[in-house]
Amino acid sequence: MDSSINDRCRRQAKVFKALGHPTRLFLVQELGRSERCVCDLQQLVGSDISTVSKHLSVLREAGLVRDDRRGNQVFYQLNARCVLDFLGCIDSLQGEALQAIHMEPPALETS
Numbered sequence: 001m002d003s004s005i006n007d008r009c010r011r012q013a014k015v016f017k018a019l020g021h022p023t024r025l026f027l028v029q030e031l032g033r034s035e036r037c038v039c040d041l042q043q044l045v046g047s048d049i050s051t052v053s054k055h056l057s058v059l060r061e062a063g064l065v066r067d068d069r070r071g072n073q074v075f076y077q078l079n080a081r082c083v084l085d086f087l088g089c090i091d092s093l094q095g096e097a098l099q100a101i102h103m104e105p106p107a108l109e110t111s
Helices: 003-018 023-033 039-047 049-061 082-102
Strands: 067-072 074-079
Touching: 003 049, 023 039, 023 049, 023 067, 023 074, 023 082, 039 049, 039 074, 049 067
Parallel strands: none
Antiparallel strands: 067 074
8 A cells, every 4th residue: 555545544544533432423413513612512421521621632633623712611613524424324324224134034935
């Protein structure tokens, strides 16, 4: 694999790794609804502020969110709205998979 393709795959893997935790997926979805301050996100997640800040840091380093300090508060925005489409695609795939599992097998013809 040439180095430019390898670098691109590493960057993409970093994004997938950042999305690889349920709390971070939740944060991305919440930030997809609107900009939020860390204190609001902390209440929604129900974890301590340092844990939420660490999750947001991982998302920021992957380029998925950006932050804006306003006085004593830090607000976060989703930087890559396309990730919401990707998450919707995953939801569709999972729905199709669940339907396939729960479908009754076709009746066998007896002659």
